[in-house]
Amino acid sequence: MKIKQLFTYCLLASTFLLASCDNETLPDGDGAGTPPLEGMYPLTFTATQNNSGGVQTRVSEKPDGNSQWSEGDVIGVRIGADTRTGSYTLNADGKIKNTNTPVYWLSTEEQTVTGWYPVSTTVNLSDQSQGLAYVLKGTARGSYNSNPTLAFTHQLAKVRVKLQGVGASKVTAVKVKGYTSCTHSEGNVTEGTTQDYILTMKNGKYYEANLVPQNIEASTFIQLTSAEKTTIIPITGGITQLNAGTIHTITLTVYTPEVDLSEQTEDFTVRGEVTIKGDGKTPFTHNITISGDGTKVTLENIKVEENQIDVKGNATIILSGNNSVKRTNTKWAAIVIAEGKTLTINGGDTDVLDLKGNGLNNEGCLSGKGNIIINGGQITADARGMNGAGIGSGVYYRKFGDITINGGIVTAFGGHNSAGIGSGDYHASCGDITINGGTINATGGNDGAWPGIGPGASGSTCGTITIASGANVTDNGKPRTK
CATH class of the missing domain: 2.60.40.2620 (Fimbrillin-like)
Incomplete structure (x- = not known):
C-alpha cells in the first residue's frame, strides 16, 4: 500500500515538472522562441x-x-x-x-x-x-x-455642406453625388458600381455624408430640396477631389424666390428673381443686399428703417404697393449702387418708393458710384438734412454715374449745398443726366438755392444734361425744358 502511494506522488511530481519545463521555452525578450500551445494566448488590444x-x-x-x-x-x-x-x-x-x-x-x-x-x-x-x-x-x-x-x-471622405443666406431655412434636404455603396477588404475600400445623389444627415449647422474617395463634378455635386423645388447647385472655387480621412467643407449661399421680412432677423442677400414682401407697417431694421448681374427684385410693401439697400450688380427693382427706405439715424444713403453697376427701377403709376436720409451725409439719398435708370413708379428721394443730392452723388469728391429718367413721377430734394438730381457739395460729380419722359419735380438744397437738376456747390460738376420735349420737368418750382 505504501509503495502504490509513493508511485502516485512520483507521477504527480513528474507532471508538475513537465509543465515547468514547457514554461521555460517562452521567449527571453528578444522576440525569439518556440510557438506557445494553441489557444493559450488570446489577443487583447x-x-x-x-x-x-x-x-x-x-x-x-x-x-x-x-x-x-x-x-x-x-x-x-x-x-x-x-x-x-x-x-x-x-x-x-x-x-x-x-x-x-x-x-x-x-x-x-x-x-x-x-x-x-x-x-x-x-x-x-x-x-x-x-x-x-x-x-x-x-x-x-x-x-x-x-x-x-x-x-x-x-477610409471614407466626409463632406460637410454649410448653408447660409436667406434661403437656407427653406431647405428641407441636401444630397451629394457619389457611389451609393462600397465594399471593403479589411478596411481597404472598393467603390460600388452606381453613382447617384446620397441623402445627408443634418448635424447642427452642417449637412454631412461620408463618401468613397473620388473626383467630383463640381457643377452637379450638390442637390438642394425645398418646398418649392429641387435644384442642382454648382460649387465654384472649391473641392474637386474627395480624400480619405478628410473633412471637405462646402459653404453655399442659398437664395429663394420669396422673402418675407417678418421671418428675417438679420442682414440678408438676394439674387436671381425674388420678391421681398412686407406688411407696409412693421419696420425692418437690417441691410438688404441685391447681388449678381441680372437680379430682378420685386419690392412689395416693404418698410426699411435705419439701414439701406445695397446694389452690388446690374439689377432691376420692380415696385409693387407702398415701399419706403429711410435712414433715420445714420449717415449713409437709402439706396447705394456699386461703382460700374446700373440699377433700373420699374413700377406703375400707383407703386411707391419713398427714400429718405438723415444727418451729415457723405452720399446722396439714392446714391453710390453707379448708374440709375428710372422707368416708372412714384419715387421720392429726400436728402434734406443731408449733404448730398436726392438722386446722385454725395459730397467731398464723391462721384455718381449717369442718371436716366424715362418715365414715372419723380420728386427729389437736395441736401445742403446739393442739387435735387445731380451732384452734392464740394467737388462732387455725376455723369450725364438724361430725362426722356415722366413728371419730375426737383428742388435744390437750401430751399432751392442750388439747382434742382445739375451740380452742387464749391466746384461740383455734372455731365451733359438732356431734357426731352415730352418730359414734364420742374426745377426749383419752375418749368425746365432744356
Missing part, C-alpha cells in the same frame, strides 16, 4: 482613432471633429499572416467589451495586428440621413504578451 488632420467623427457626430467609438461597435481583427479572423465588441473607450470570436497568437514573434470596421464587407452609402456610414482600418505591431493599441483611420 485597445482601439483608438487618429484625430489628426481633421478626420471625421465616429457615431456621436460631434461638430468639434473629435473622433470616438460608440458603445457596442463591433470590429474584425486578424493577427499576422493567419487567415482566421476574430470579432470583438468595444466599449466607448475602445477597450474590449465582449469577445465574440477570439483569435490567438500562434507565434511568440512580434507581428502586425490588423483591425477593421465594420465587420460586414458591403456598406450602403445611399441614405445617411439617420446616421453616417463608415469604413475604418487600424494596424499595430505587437506580440503574445502585449496589449497593442490599434490606431484606426477613416
Whole structure:
C-alpha cells in the first residue's frame, strides 16, 4: 500500500515538472522562441482613432471633429499572416467589451495586428440621413504578451455642406453625388458600381455624408430640396477631389424666390428673381443686399428703417404697393449702387418708393458710384438734412454715374449745398443726366438755392444734361425744358 502511494506522488511530481519545463521555452525578450500551445494566448488590444488632420467623427457626430467609438461597435481583427479572423465588441473607450470570436497568437514573434470596421464587407452609402456610414482600418505591431493599441483611420471622405443666406431655412434636404455603396477588404475600400445623389444627415449647422474617395463634378455635386423645388447647385472655387480621412467643407449661399421680412432677423442677400414682401407697417431694421448681374427684385410693401439697400450688380427693382427706405439715424444713403453697376427701377403709376436720409451725409439719398435708370413708379428721394443730392452723388469728391429718367413721377430734394438730381457739395460729380419722359419735380438744397437738376456747390460738376420735349420737368418750382 505504501509503495502504490509513493508511485502516485512520483507521477504527480513528474507532471508538475513537465509543465515547468514547457514554461521555460517562452521567449527571453528578444522576440525569439518556440510557438506557445494553441489557444493559450488570446489577443487583447485597445482601439483608438487618429484625430489628426481633421478626420471625421465616429457615431456621436460631434461638430468639434473629435473622433470616438460608440458603445457596442463591433470590429474584425486578424493577427499576422493567419487567415482566421476574430470579432470583438468595444466599449466607448475602445477597450474590449465582449469577445465574440477570439483569435490567438500562434507565434511568440512580434507581428502586425490588423483591425477593421465594420465587420460586414458591403456598406450602403445611399441614405445617411439617420446616421453616417463608415469604413475604418487600424494596424499595430505587437506580440503574445502585449496589449497593442490599434490606431484606426477613416477610409471614407466626409463632406460637410454649410448653408447660409436667406434661403437656407427653406431647405428641407441636401444630397451629394457619389457611389451609393462600397465594399471593403479589411478596411481597404472598393467603390460600388452606381453613382447617384446620397441623402445627408443634418448635424447642427452642417449637412454631412461620408463618401468613397473620388473626383467630383463640381457643377452637379450638390442637390438642394425645398418646398418649392429641387435644384442642382454648382460649387465654384472649391473641392474637386474627395480624400480619405478628410473633412471637405462646402459653404453655399442659398437664395429663394420669396422673402418675407417678418421671418428675417438679420442682414440678408438676394439674387436671381425674388420678391421681398412686407406688411407696409412693421419696420425692418437690417441691410438688404441685391447681388449678381441680372437680379430682378420685386419690392412689395416693404418698410426699411435705419439701414439701406445695397446694389452690388446690374439689377432691376420692380415696385409693387407702398415701399419706403429711410435712414433715420445714420449717415449713409437709402439706396447705394456699386461703382460700374446700373440699377433700373420699374413700377406703375400707383407703386411707391419713398427714400429718405438723415444727418451729415457723405452720399446722396439714392446714391453710390453707379448708374440709375428710372422707368416708372412714384419715387421720392429726400436728402434734406443731408449733404448730398436726392438722386446722385454725395459730397467731398464723391462721384455718381449717369442718371436716366424715362418715365414715372419723380420728386427729389437736395441736401445742403446739393442739387435735387445731380451732384452734392464740394467737388462732387455725376455723369450725364438724361430725362426722356415722366413728371419730375426737383428742388435744390437750401430751399432751392442750388439747382434742382445739375451740380452742387464749391466746384461740383455734372455731365451733359438732356431734357426731352415730352418730359414734364420742374426745377426749383419752375418749368425746365432744356
